Amino acid sequence: LAAFPVVNSSIYPDQGKAVYHEARNIGIAIDLNQEGLLVGTVRNADSLRIVGLARNIRAVADRARSGSLEPDDVSGSTFSISNPGPYGSFLTAPIINVPNTAILSTDTVTKRAVVATDTAGNDSIAIRHIGYLGLTWDHRAFDGSTAVLFLQRIKHNLETWDWEQELA
Numbered sequence: 001l002a003a004f005p006v007v008n009s010s011i012y013p014d015q016g017k018a019v020y021h022e023a024r025n026i027g028i029a030i031d032l033n034q035e036g037l038l039v040g041t042v043r044n045a046d047s048l049r050i051v052g053l054a055r056n057i058r059a060v061a062d063r064a065r066s067g068s069l070e071p072d073d074v075s076g077s078t079f080s081i082s083n084p085g086p087y088g089s090f091l092t093a094p095i096i097n098v099p100n101t102a103i104l105s106t107d108t109v110t111k112r113a114v115v116a117t118d119t120a121g122n123d124s125i126a127i128r129h130i131g132y133l134g135l136t137w138d139h140r141a142f143d144g145s146t147a148v149l150f151l152q153r154i155k156h157n158l159e160t161w162d163w164e165q166e167l168a
Contacts, residue, residue: 029094041073080100084106085107087108098165102147116128116131133154
């Protein structure tokens with residue numbers, strides 16, 4: 001989000017303005033056991049390692065499901081994420097959590113046959129774990145090229161991140 005500030009923004013049409021946020025407060029879509037959905041907020045998510053992020057997501061989800069949320073738990077998100085993957089989704093397009101300008105969906109990761117190219121340039125069919133990311137965005141804030149570049153950056157980070165160090 002730091003590299004794409006327009007994706008971490010909000011639109012207020014009644015005020016005729018857009019706001020670019022310094023904070024990266026991630027809204028997490030929380031399923032309430034098929035009895036509704038709400039968006040909990042993990043504040044300053046960019047300052048957390050993956051384990052801290054997971055703990056914060058779990059904590060806000062637990063408070064949501066137990067009915068013990070505070071107003072701070074459901075306000076102030078600057079970008080949202082929905083994870084329908086556990087339900088077997090292929091590719092989804094969730095609704096934007098207004099006033100955010102975008103929401104990312106993380107769908108099911110499953111084994112698929114893909115063309116793999118070795119270092120010599122030879123192609124073969126290989127089985128790989130593949131998952132799809134979807135992005136729904138407000139076209140008043142940014143266009144498709146920005147959305148695609150943002151998704152490409154996420155893909156690159158997922159494929160090249162030092163996950164061993166991140167999880168250490």
